Amino acid sequence: MSLQKPLRLITISVSHYCEKVRWALTKLNIPYVEEAHIPPFHIPIAKSLGGKLTPILVMENQVIHDSTKILQYLDTIVADESKLFPIQPELRKQVEDLENLFDEELGITARLWGYSHTINQPQLIKQAWCRDVPVLEKLLFPFTFPIVKKVIKTNFEINDNSQNEAYTKIQEILTMVSDLIADGRKYLVGDKFTAADLTFAALAAPFLLPPEHPKRRPNMQDLPPKMLAEIEEFRQTAAGKFGLRLYGTERF
Ligand SMILES: N[C@@H](CCC(=O)N[C@@H](CS)C(=O)NCC(=O)O)C(=O)O
Known part of the structure; x- marks a missing residue:
């Protein structure tokens, strides 16, 4: 290279x-x-x-x-x-299909779930957003956030039902991944870490909160109790444990 x-x-x-x-x-x-x-x-x-x-x-x-x-x-x-994508066309296709599914469904739902629980708590958002950003942006956060919050609520269609809908959808995806790895495989496709594993774990990070994540370390005690309880449930699924393991063993 x-x-x-x-x-x-x-x-x-x-x-x-x-x-x-x-x-x-x-x-x-x-x-x-x-x-x-x-x-x-x-x-x-x-x-x-x-x-x-x-x-x-x-x-x-x-x-x-x-x-x-x-x-x-x-x-x-x-x-x-x-390489993160297998050379063999069949395996590559499986990786690409899973990556697309996670991009389109898991990533969007995880974000909706996170904001549904936190959007009305500027302190939590500030803690999550402002890591390693320019000082000026951090200082301006109290002034810009009220406007950005409205845009997020509209764009992501956050309403009274979002929390439950996102929770259900995440459980569905976790069940799908848990079923896939139920045969004891180490990785989602083939016998090697691929873009499918990486995409799954990275896009699940908002609700798994892996300790190895380089940015996302909210103080757990500050999170709303319902959010914390759901994180614990997601972490206990086979797919949740798999995502946490990938962070522990592959995030370097
Ligand atoms: N499919 C895109 C999604 C990227 C995306 O949604 N990025 C969000 C952050 S999570 C963003 O930049 N949002 C800014 C905006 O909507 O103005 C990808 O995989 O890169």
Whole structure:
């Protein structure tokens, strides 16, 4: 691999899609510099790079948006033995299908679940969002958050039913993953850690709260009791234990 300068990774610090890319870069031993932000400060930066969402990977001659596209690109610049996508087409397809499912369903539901429990508690949001972001953004949080909160509630359709709906959907996905690993397999596809495992664990992190997560360390005692009880339930499922194990053994 011949990369001139470290890559730049533009993130919203707390985002689990950003954690997915952070994990891949670390696992693949690719040097990078993270530029973390809180909403809405990511907007002008993302716009200037031709997009809207984070993560964004910025290289000298190329900008890549979307965690899945970033992982696919990273796989092209590492040695075969390090790749996160299997070489065999059948296995690769299984990994891609699971990654898409987790991106589209788990990631979105985990985020809805997290905000449904915390959006009305600015202190908790501040703790989760402001890790490693520029000081100015941290200072402006009390002024920007009331507006951002309204946008989040509207965009993610957070209402009185969201908590229960998200809880049910997460349990469904965890059951699906628990069934998949019920035969005792170590990884979701094949006999090696892949993008499917990484995506599952990173996108489940908002409700598993793995101790090895580099950003997400809320004080458990500050979390609402219902949220804490649900975290404990999710952690006790076979899939929850699997996600926690992946953080323990593969997040380096
Ligand atoms: N499918 C995208 C999802 C990325 C995404 O939803 N990013 C959120 C953070 S979790 C974001 O940047 N939101 C900012 C906004 O909506 O303005 C990916 O995998 O990268």
